[in-house]
Amino acid sequence: MSPYLNRIKPWVTVICTSYNHEDYVQQALQSVVDQDYPNVELIVIDNGSTDRSAERIAAFTQSHPAVRFILNSVNLGLNKAFNQGLALAKGRYVVDLSADDVLLPGRITKQTACFEQLSGPYAVVFSNASYINAQGKEIGFHYAVDATGHACSRVPTGDVFRPILESYFICTPTMMIRKDVLDELGGYDETLTYEDFDFWVRSSRHYHYAYVDEVLTQKRQLSTSLSTQVVLPDNDLLRSTLVVCQKAFDRCATPDEYRSLASRIQTFIRKSFYAEQFDLALQFGKLLQQIEQPDWLSSLVLRLSQLHMPVNSLYRYYLKWQSSYKAPFRATKPL
Incomplete structure (x- = not known):
């Protein structure tokens, strides 16, 4: 060399x-x-x-x-x-x-x-x-x-x-x-x-x-890929994602960047809820509120998170059913 x-x-x-x-x-x-x-x-x-x-x-x-x-x-x-x-x-x-x-x-x-x-x-x-x-x-x-x-x-x-x-x-x-x-x-x-x-x-x-x-x-x-574990109640992926979203918030400089991050946070509110990581969903919600008020769907999910609704088994069943009817694979979104 x-x-x-x-x-x-x-x-x-x-x-x-x-x-x-x-x-x-x-x-x-x-x-x-x-x-x-x-x-x-x-x-x-x-x-x-x-x-x-x-x-x-x-x-x-x-x-x-x-x-x-x-x-x-x-x-x-x-x-x-x-x-x-x-x-x-x-x-x-x-x-x-x-x-x-x-x-x-x-x-x-x-x-x-x-x-x-x-x-x-x-x-x-x-x-x-x-x-x-x-x-x-x-x-x-x-x-x-x-x-x-x-x-x-x-x-x-x-x-x-x-x-x-x-x-x-x-x-x-x-x-x-x-x-x-x-x-x-x-x-x-x-x-x-x-x-x-x-x-x-x-x-x-x-x-x-x-x-x-x-x-x-x-x-x-x-x-067994790491990305498939995001739906599991005990996964650490979403907690890491919250840390990264906080880093991204500190680096945003324009209204468009903040809006893009807000859209991503709303997605992770739902994913945390589906994984029954309710406290994490609420933390994502607090970060979102520093940018904008949650939309109606995120507000509903945050409310249900406070009630600790058991949804993970049903969500994983839905994903399994959806995969059986899925169109040919085109792209991946790890989280």
Whole structure:
């Protein structure tokens, strides 16, 4: 990783975090070493897996001794595990890869080329993704594509702070991130359960995002994925989301940004109610009132939250029924 080579072809560090991914981790790692880009550093962290993930990773490193392997005896949390890899990373750019996802051929080359051509305060280059199931079958796209493989809808780029408050329009594993920006932010917030919303809020306030209009990653959809846990009464995802919404409130600067955040908070009031996290729903309500008065639906949900209405079982039954009649999968909204 000489400075000379880093100027010609900047090094890219892929940080792969694994937790009970024995069926998928080898494919994920292979997709990294198969990239046509010459300067890729791969760091793998097994985060206290209870299956054979660590064995699969260790076997892979026997064939690829340049791969750095960190073995945690217990699960330290996703964000702390990533930060372990970040502390060792030498690349100019970083890819955060889950051990059940797959990099498609040419991804690192194309995103690095995009980064190197950008001028201005860009921190992230992201792309489209296809979604695959446990068996690897394609089940849809993050952004619907036309016959040429390009997104059918406009994708926000540049200053994306307000769009990030409005919706989860970025497929997280498609991101390539400038390492110096991650270092400036202190990596991922280790007090939180998940990483992306917080990173987007903190980075997009000061930096821009660019989009490569190609499908460059396969994102695996599993019933055990972190995003599916948001409906569970004992999940910590919503509490982390409240913290991030409070951070976003402190960073809003225009009426449009506050309105976008208010819309997002109203969504989380309902999600907290459905998960029977009633105190959390009321805390979201207090944050909303600092921006605007709740609409009639949010007011009703907040009132029902005070009454501790048991709704979770019914809501989860509804989601199960809805999924059986769902149209072909097109996009994901983790929370």
